[in-house]
Amino acid sequence: ASAVEKRRWTLNDFDIGKPLGRGKFGHVYLAREKRSNHIVALKVLFKSQLQQSQVEHQLRREVEIQSHLRHSNILRLYGYFYDQKRIYLVLEYAPRGELYKELQKCKYFSERRAATYVASLARALIYCHGKHVIHRDIKPENLLIGAQGELKIADFGWSVHTFNRRRTMCGTLDYLPPEMVESVEHDASVDIWSLGVLCYEFLYGVPPFEAKEHSDTYRRIVQVDLKFPPRPIISSTAKDLISQMLVKDCSQRLPLHKVLEHPWIVQNAELSG
Numbered sequence: 001a002s003a004v005e006k007r008r009w010t011l012n013d014f015d016i017g018k019p020l021g022r023g024k025f026g027h028v029y030l031a032r033e034k035r036s037n038h039i040v041a042l043k044v045l046f047k048s049q050l051q052q053s054q055v056e057h058q059l060r061r062e063v064e065i066q067s068h069l070r071h072s073n074i075l076r077l078y079g080y081f082y083d084q085k086r087i088y089l090v091l092e093y094a095p096r097g098e099l100y101k102e103l104q105k106c107k108y109f110s111e112r113r114a115a116t117y118v119a120s121l122a123r124a125l126i127y128c129h130g131k132h133v134i135h136r137d138i139k140p141e142n143l144l145i146g147a148q149g150e151l152k153i154a155d156f157g158w159s160v161h162t163f164n165r166r167r168t169m170c171g172t173l174d175y176l177p178p179e180m181v182e183s184v185e186h187d188a189s190v191d192i193w194s195l196g197v198l199c200y201e202f203l204y205g206v207p208p209f210e211a212k213e214h215s216d217t218y219r220r221i222v223q224v225d226l227k228f229p230p231r232p233i234i235s236s237t238a239k240d241l242i243s244q245m246l247v248k249d250c251s252q253r254l255p256l257h258k259v260l261e262h263p264w265i266v267q268n269a270e271l272s273g
């Protein structure tokens with residue numbers, strides 16, 4: 001049986017360790033599954049909170065989606081169990097923690113590090129789209145770092161299967177493409193836009209359409225008001241890739257497999273990344 005084989009887990013199957021952070025709707029703890037000694041992250045969600053936010057169906061869909069996803073750049077959801085008041089998610093533990101903290105610490109990443117992350121995210125999204133799953137909420141807060149420094153997409157709180165494309169507004173505005181901000185039909189190309197926003201933020205330390213007021217961010221997104229600051233100095237190939245992903249017409253955005261062939265990625269991404 002695998003290290004964390006899926007059985008009817010209860011809380012007694014785990015030794016609970018330090019708190020790892022406050023994820024969406026709940027707290028996350030380091031934990032060890034007693035039988036296998038396997039280290040995991042245990043996320044505790046309160047049923048009452050899920051009920052009042054009407055996200056139980058979302059969680060059920062997410063658990064269903066995650067059970068079919070196996071990719072080194074996607075954080076595993078090994079399984080779940082519940083008791084009277086709580087639902088517990090047994091998650092893969094990412095030993096090097098949260099990417100956004102790393103970005104805050106470094107201010108911005110080198111072009112090699114940014115390209116390595118973008119390449120691994122592109123591969124993870126190609127894998128998801130191949131399974132008709134769009135993520136729709138790729139942002140630094142949802143990214144973790146594995147033991148070898150590799151990126152792990154960690155929260156599918158808003159993912160949907162493409163056949164039931166939703167118009168719901170979700171997550172912060174910064175990462176949403178025009179079609180979601182204007183809440184019209186959207187498809188897998190939303191993840192290409194978000195990857196472009198992420199690439200910009202990895203290189204400059206701030207998202208491209210950031211503004212004080214929500215309404216200004218909204219306007220900058222729908223107008224694709226993309227500007228490249230003079231500092232830090234970024235290569236023209238990096239700007240070219242970002243400009244090909246942050247395109248208003250979703251059918252004109254650079255497809256993910258073309259992202260992996262772009263000169264900036266080919267010249268800068270570490271293969272292992």
Ligand SMILES: COc1ccc(C(=O)Nc2ccccc2)cc1NC(=O)CCSc1ncnc(N)c1Br
Pocket residue numbers: 020021023024025028041043045055056058059062066075076077089091092093094095096097098144153154155156157158
């Ligand atoms: C596959 O990862 C998830 C899958 C699902 C959900 C989730 O809450 N879904 C959800 C919750 C309510 C309603 C609808 C969806 C959340 C995560 N992941 C997380 O919350 C990340 C927890 S923080 C952490 N985890 C590992 N190693 C670390 N070092 C850290 Br820090």
